[in-house]
Amino acid sequence: MAVRWVLKLGTPLAVRLFATQVNSACAFRTEVTHISRVPYPHLHLAMPKQLQLGEVRKTVRARVDVICSVHFGEGFRDKTSARILDLSLGGARINTRNMAATIGDDIKLTAQISVSGIERIVTVSAIVRSLTPGGGTEIQAGLQFTEMSDSDRITLHAFVLSNIHN
Known part of the structure; x- marks a missing residue:
């Protein structure tokens, strides 16, 4: 059974990602502000109020x-x-x-x-x-x-x- 997540306008999200150019892990909270299916499925997210960065390594590899x-x-x-x-x-x-x-x-x-x-x-x-x-x-x-x-x-x-x- 496949689980399907449905996102709606205003849905709160916790986003985590790796930014390899700055050698950091990033995290922020936001919400969905726009949903589109044309020309391809994509979301627009609200600008985060706060961004957390954590260094992954001392130097870039x-x-x-x-x-x-x-x-x-x-x-x-x-x-x-x-x-x-x-x-x-x-x-x-x-x-x-x-x-x-x-x-x-x-x-x-x-x-x-x-x-x-x-x-x-x-x-x-x-x-x-x-x-x-x-x-x-x-x-x-x-x-x-x-x-x-x-x-x-x-x-x-x-x-x-x-x-x-x-």
């Missing part, structure tokens, strides 16, 4: 697909390849197959990225904050960046900002 190398283990002597799936100034999520690291381990991440047609190699130090099994032998790791040079920070910032809407 961009979805990317960048190949990188990960150095881990004692003295960073072990190395594997990975794909960066999303990236921010504060951290990244990577997908890899052969990383024998645990939560709390220090790693080094190196990637070649392109900003406005200029190729740069960026190396950052990070701490493994989460490990999630992927499909088969794959592992997704959440990383928090701890150290990077000023030039790598500027390059990373430009790269993230240029990839936010992808």
